[in-house]
Amino acid sequence: MLSGTAYFALIFVLSACQGAAAWWQPSSNTTWQIVLSHVLTPPTNISVLALDGDLFDNASNGSWPTIKAAGYRTICYFSAGSYEDWRPDAQDFLPADLGEPLDGWPGEKWLNTNSLNVRKIMQARLDLAVKQGCDAVDPDNIDAYDNDGGGLNLTTADAVSYVRFLAIEAHNRDLAMGLKNGGSIVGDVLNVTDFEVNEQCVQYDECETFQPFVDAGKPVFGIEYTKADDDTPTRESSFVNDICANPSRRGFSTLIKHMNLDEWVVACDDAENATSDMSIPASTSAAPTKASSMFGVGVSGIVVAGAVTALQNCWSSTVE
């Protein structure tokens, strides 16, 4: 625990620093894991800093707070640009909010992201993210412009407007926010997003598009998929090695995953390695954050780390 004096000293220094971002600002090379196929449980003996999982899953069972308390940074995924008929708030969308079905994703339709009703629903989802203890959100499907406008004539300008809206709303709630894919709008939203979550840029030879994030010190959380969901190539296999050795992903946090985003993972970089063994209970071996191992004080170290990060942001924004 912090001593009372240290605590008040931190409060004093922090409150003296106006304008520093209060939300998590991850740096490039941040290690991570993503699981969307089912309820996320903390991976245990692999060491990653951040976990990306479904905002809604297990909401009433407290898995997000559990993960947070184990010391992970929490990135909460939701679809911001598509209606999903199974979500608890699905009935809040109006018929006029809905566009064409998403090709290959049953139960999903593109959303009119200019709709005030849609935006109101997304604000409520961001409120849920705060409640769940999310450090960041990963809003998906902002790129209807690449999918026939979603049947709603949505353009890149609409996407820029929507991502900026979501970023302001997220940051107002002290949530970091990523751009999901969205290669065409990187230059327009780089300054309001905290990271990129990308699928298949190595496969489609598009990674250069996302290098501006790394140049800005922000992570690119890259995902490349195996050919089939039961393939389990090793880190040493040529399939994985060719991806990882691709120079265009310089500075990216690239994972090899199954398309269904189950627990199986091979990371290009060493902090975490190929394993499908993530079944060990959470609390015993939480991944140490850089800060908690530095301070050697577990979860209370995270509080200190948060303050230190805020101070660092404060220094840099003061200096700039």
Ligand SMILES: *[C@@H]1O[C@H](CO)[C@@H](O)[C@H](O)[C@H]1NC(C)=O
């Ligand atoms: C995780 O722990 C289990 C049990 O201790 C072990 O068998 C496995 O090899 C470990 N995995 C990694 C990636 O360290």
Ligand SMILES: *[C@@H]1O[C@H](CO)[C@@H](O)[C@H](O)[C@H]1NC(C)=O
């Ligand atoms: C919460 O857990 C119960 C019992 O394990 C399960 O029936 C229920 O579906 C879970 N709810 C969510 C939102 O995951």
Ligand SMILES: *[C@@H]1O[C@H](CO)[C@@H](O)[C@H](O)[C@H]1NC(C)=O
């Ligand atoms: C929800 O999360 C808790 C805590 O991780 C877990 O014990 C429980 O089994 C989960 N419920 C479901 C339905 O997966």
Ligand SMILES: *[C@@H]1O[C@H](CO)[C@@H](O)[C@H](O)[C@H]1NC(C)=O
């Ligand atoms: C999209 O644009 C086309 C051509 O301008 C127009 O006919 C159609 O009504 C528009 N659709 C919507 C949903 O606005």
Ligand SMILES: *[C@@H]1O[C@H](CO)[C@@H](O)[C@H](O)[C@H]1NC(C)=O
């Ligand atoms: C981000 O950059 C755009 C120009 O690309 C600018 O219009 C906007 O004001 C900037 N936003 C912030 C928050 O700096």
Ligand SMILES: *[C@@H]1O[C@H](CO)[C@@H](O)[C@H](O)[C@H]1NC(C)=O
């Ligand atoms: C990220 O990792 C690469 C490769 O190890 C290294 O060259 C680069 O300096 C790192 N970037 C940061 C911001 O730590």
Ligand SMILES: *[C@@H]1O[C@H](CO)[C@@H](O)[C@H](O)[C@H]1NC(C)=O
């Ligand atoms: C990850 O895998 C590489 C290559 O097999 C190995 O050299 C390294 O020690 C592993 N790192 C960890 C943290 O297990």
